[in-house]
Amino acid sequence: MKLFIHKVLNWEYWPFGLVYFPIFFLWIYYSIQAKTIFFFNSANPKIKNGGFMNESKIEIYDLIPQQYYPKTLFVKANTSVTEVLKQLEIAQQNFPLILKPDMGLRGNGVKKVANLEELKDYHAKADFDFLIQDVIPFENEVGIFYVKLPNEAKGKITGIVSKEYLIVEGDGSSTIEELIKKTPRFELQLKSLQKEYKDKLLKVLLKGEKINLVPYGNHARGAKFIDSSHLISPKLTDVIETISKDISEFYFGRFDIMFNTFEELENGQNFSIVELNGSASEPTHIYDPKHSIFFAWKELARHITYMYKIGKYNNDRGFKFLSYKEGMKEYKAHNECLNKIVSI
Template sequence: MKKAKLFLHKLFHWEYWPYQVVYFPVYFQYLFYVLKTRSFFYFNAVNPTIKNGGFFMESKKEIYDLIPQEYYPTTILIEPNEKIEYILNKINEAAIEFPLIVKPDIGLRGTAVKKIHNANELEAYFSKANFTVLIQSLIPFKNEIGLFYVKLPNQPGKITGIVSKEFMILKGNGKNTIRELIHQNNRYLMQLDALEMEYQEKLNTILPNGETINLVPYGNHCRGTKFVDASFEITLEMEKTFNSICNQINGFYYGRMDIMFESFEDLAKGKKFKIVEINGAISEPTQIYDPKHSLWFGWKELTRHFHYMYLISKHNHNNGAKYLSFSEGVTEFKKHNKHYNTILDF
């Protein structure tokens, strides 16, 4: 029954369709640009200071190092196999307090991102992590968006879309267990297997009336977050603010900035916000996944942004940025697949 219910939900909501289907028209566009640039990996030049343009195998820590420190949370990098005493010492030196966030330095759609509440949880995480990890202070702001920024050749930068994120928040009624409440929402139900691993017996707890719980406090679509198109919040003031910010990030021309913030009014003024991370060439204009949008709308936005990436890459290449050679690109892609399997095994 559960499988049939979820199958029908996926069938009638294209946001869950395989990316091979969603990106079907983009493949032809990509091949056209390959012919024009004579490079299968032309997109490497879209953000020259970010490894592979931000398409694969890019280090989040190296990207943070490009950003003025006041715009992102306190962050430290921990190599694999470090002892817990060393890790706790580094946390104390950086003045990071529990709860905190841990995530892979080279990430994959929110996999292995965890909110850690104490030293025991931290030790358990690092006992399994065989990859480089970032530890970050918890950002205090309540709202999260993805803001897509594009700086076309010889033009000021612009915000091409904003996606707001509705987290998996359950509200108790004093009667149903957390598990039963999850079954009442198809979006949440699709995450049940992962939630069972995370919460185990806690899912059988009855949530008191009016009490809420954020099941997955990370704004990632594949982990249950609902994406809502908030592009109507874009203002001239906000674009001016983010042009000023992005002009301070050397070599950043194209990508999505995931941001936590207090209010859109403050954000437009450049106040009370932090950049969670910046995604480069691999970025999607994720406002397309708002359930109100049609597949046709999604295709138009994807092809529009792919065209922007081509124009920027070509311009940067003409100014000295290199395209990856075919052999270099294949090597990087193999590294990506290997790392992907490592993260999935976490």
């Protein structure tokens, strides 16, 4: 009951359909203008479906200069574990490693593995393409939303979100599980944490001892999102613009970036792109608990309008919208892959 009340009183936990219900009508309006509901693909013409559905992370990484993201190995479904280990040795990738599906679903299927046994366990369950990445050595993470009209010389940052990981701090007497239950945001993740950590949650942490239970900033996995849009600056905009110019025909999406210090990030130093998300990107600064649902609706409408305008301009340039038949084919393929990922 406590968790139910928490979810009701905090809109960030409301069902997707409820949060996006008013936005549905705006989408229909733009669909009528575009003569297709699948107008999003032209927002980023070189990313499959604009990055909205059935996209490939490795294909997106391949568009980004390699110095901006961690060493990444692509593993095709049904590749033998022997071959995977051989490729890891060639790539000189060492544990710990981050494993994640080539097509993402809000953090599902993402796992940090510490040794060979954990890698083999993940491999045995994965009947989908996945990536193996080096762990990024920086502690801080932000999501930076970038938009650019194709006829403009320079784009802009429309929002920044900072992320607080699911970290518990010991008091010398409580188990990790008891510490989790003290924070509703964390307790909502308890079932998945029990599945992953099992008896390890019964350990008592020393006073002041901290443990990061989910080492990636995903809202659906318990991270707290904080609106840090006040950090938008000309220097940071220049850094993001420099990266974006090296990504062919990229105009709309969110960079998830890990970094050492914000000053270094503004100077283009000591940072790494975790992921680049395309047309399906949310302006995730809306999920800051201080914001109302009305603020969220305003920001969602603003960004969907950007996406339509960019897509319309690119469509006029020759990057055609998906037809209904093409879009439904991609949508079905997307859902088939998601069902595999959710079941891992």
